[in-house]
Amino acid sequence: MTISLTRTEAQQRFTELRAADGLVDDADLDAIWAGLTTLKPAELFGAWKGGEFVTGHAANGLLEKSGWYGKTFTSRTDVQPLICRDAEGTLFSNxxxxxxxxxxWSIEFRGEVTASMVYDGQPVIDHFKRVDENTVMGIMNGTGGVVDGQHLYFYLERV
Structure with missing residues (x-):
């Protein structure tokens, strides 16, 4: 059974789980997601620093190992999904x-249309919802993002 959260409760719970040590339960993140508001693609334009929720997803930790910094949304057709740092600390699109x-794109996910990022070369779609004016929550979806039925949950903060 999914817990129903108001937007304010979802924002508070997001902040708590973002600061949590150890594993975060997917059901908690799903409840937060359900309480957040959708976005239009243009609301994501700009540079964002990212982080992930540790849920036990097979990809947890892989982004950090790659030097992942975040994402840059220049326009609807110009998105750098994996901005990373090289050995010297310089940012680059990996x-x-x-x-x-x-x-x-605007894509329906879990019954709502929201801003979603479609990778050019792999079967992965990242869906986004607003936490606040400078923070969004993301869920990685698609055959390349869902592993053993589990999504990867992450967040972005506007730089």
Whole structure:
């Protein structure tokens, strides 16, 4: 059974779980997601720093190992999904890891249309909802993002 949260409760719970040590339960993140508001693609334009929720997803920790910093949304057709840091600390778009770059669309996910990022070279879609004016929550979806029925949950903060 999914817990129903108001937007304010979802924002508070998001803040709590973001600061949590150890594993975060997918059901808690799903309840937060349900309480947040949708976005239009243009609301994501700009540079964002990212982080992930540790849920036991097979990809947990892989982004950090790759030097993942965040994402940059220049326009609907110009998205760098995997901005990483090289050994010298310089930011770059890791097109090798991402198998290209991405684009922004409005896509229905869990019964709501929201801003979603579609990778150019792999079967992955990231869906986004607003936590506040400078923070969004993301859920990685698609055959390349869902592993053993589990989504990867993450967040972005506006730079």
């Amino acid at each position: 097109t090798k890891l991402g198998k290209g770059e991405a684009s922004l």
